[in-house]
Amino acid sequence: MISYIAKRLVYILIAMWLIITATFFLMRLAPGNPFASERALPPAIQESLNAQYGLDNPWYVQYKDYLINSAKGDFGTSMKYKYRETNDMIAESFPVSMTLGLEAMFIAVAFGVLIGTIAALFHNKWPDYLMTILAVLGISIPSFVMATILQYYLALQLNLFPIAGWKGFAYSILPAVALASTPMAFIAKLTRSSMLEETNSEYVKMAKAKGISKPVIVFKHALRNALLPVVTYLAPLTAGVVTGSFVIEKIFSIPGLGKHFVTSITNRDYTVIMGTTVFYAVILLLAVLIVDILYSFIDPRIQLRGGKSND
Numbered sequence: 001m002i003s004y005i006a007k008r009l010v011y012i013l014i015a016m017w018l019i020i021t022a023t024f025f026l027m028r029l030a031p032g033n034p035f036a037s038e039r040a041l042p043p044a045i046q047e048s049l050n051a052q053y054g055l056d057n058p059w060y061v062q063y064k065d066y067l068i069n070s071a072k073g074d075f076g077t078s079m080k081y082k083y084r085e086t087n088d089m090i091a092e093s094f095p096v097s098m099t100l101g102l103e104a105m106f107i108a109v110a111f112g113v114l115i116g117t118i119a120a121l122f123h124n125k126w127p128d129y130l131m132t133i134l135a136v137l138g139i140s141i142p143s144f145v146m147a148t149i150l151q152y153y154l155a156l157q158l159n160l161f162p163i164a165g166w167k168g169f170a171y172s173i174l175p176a177v178a179l180a181s182t183p184m185a186f187i188a189k190l191t192r193s194s195m196l197e198e199t200n201s202e203y204v205k206m207a208k209a210k211g212i213s214k215p216v217i218v219f220k221h222a223l224r225n226a227l228l229p230v231v232t233y234l235a236p237l238t239a240g241v242v243t244g245s246f247v248i249e250k251i252f253s254i255p256g257l258g259k260h261f262v263t264s265i266t267n268r269d270y271t272v273i274m275g276t277t278v279f280y281a282v283i284l285l286l287a288v289l290i291v292d293i294l295y296s297f298i299d300p301r302i303q304l305r306g307g308k309s310n311d
Contacts, residue, residue: 012285019281024066027270028059053079075275080267086275089260096166097256101241103172104179112184113230116191123196138185147178147251164253175252179245183237187230194226231294238287242280
């Protein structure tokens with residue numbers, strides 16, 4: 001386990017270097033500069049700002065400084081927000097995005113597994129048809145469309161939830177549901193397919209022949225193995241929740257990290273782009289590693305050292 005984690009951490013470092021390098025050159029290849037939108041900016045001030053942020057250095061010097069600062073976790077001062085450190089902006093806004101993301105992932109996994117299990121247990125009966133329809137709707141409707149539907153009916157018409165903002169738990173329910181709707185539908189379909197396969201397997205038939213109760217068979221044996229595809233989906237689910245939260249945070253006026261990410265791209269705020277990109281990349285790469293480690297706990301037959309058995 002330790003050697004596997006060490007090996008994966010090396011891969012993560014290589015991936016981070018590639019992401020940092022790609023981000024640097026894409027920023028430099030984009031037309032314009034962070035101060036291009038300033039009105040009637042005198043050349044002297046332009047030169048002073050370029051010198052302050054190192055933009056007047058050769059590209060290889062900027063790249064070196066970029067790598068060193070990224071390795072230190074120091075992303076510098078924002079080029080658009082005066083006296084705002086990028087690290088402080090991340091520290092202030094990420095807890096909001098993390099709260100929304102964790103809530104959305106909980107909803108997606110919990111209700112997705114529940115819907116999929118119900119559909120499998122009542123195969124070819126009305127609960128199965130109903131759950132399948134719900135899953136298809138969840139996949140078909142984009143999260144931003146779901147967000148506007150929830151805002152209109154549940155917030156504006158019925159006044160059950162706040163329409164926007166971030167002032168308490170009630171404000172997080174609608175955006176979390178909107179963000180979770182699509183992945184919840186995917187998880188429901190995965191769980192249904194896996195449960196149907198497991199309930200028709202030989203070991204389940206043998207358990208039934210031994211007189212083991214149905215709840216024990218379903219929850220202790222079949223569901224545990226059926227969750228493997230769901231665990232596999234957790235890594236892309238994390239990526240989907242992170243990227244999907246950009247739009248959801250904008251729609252619901254949530255002061256999360258996604259807001260700074262989108263605004264930084266619009267403003268060509270190099271330091272904030274760098275900081276948020278690297279930060280998100282670290283989270284996603286670590287999520288993939290955690291998912292791989294979870295395999296061994298759900299199914300001990302899976303070997304993390306490359307699939308070799310210890311026989």
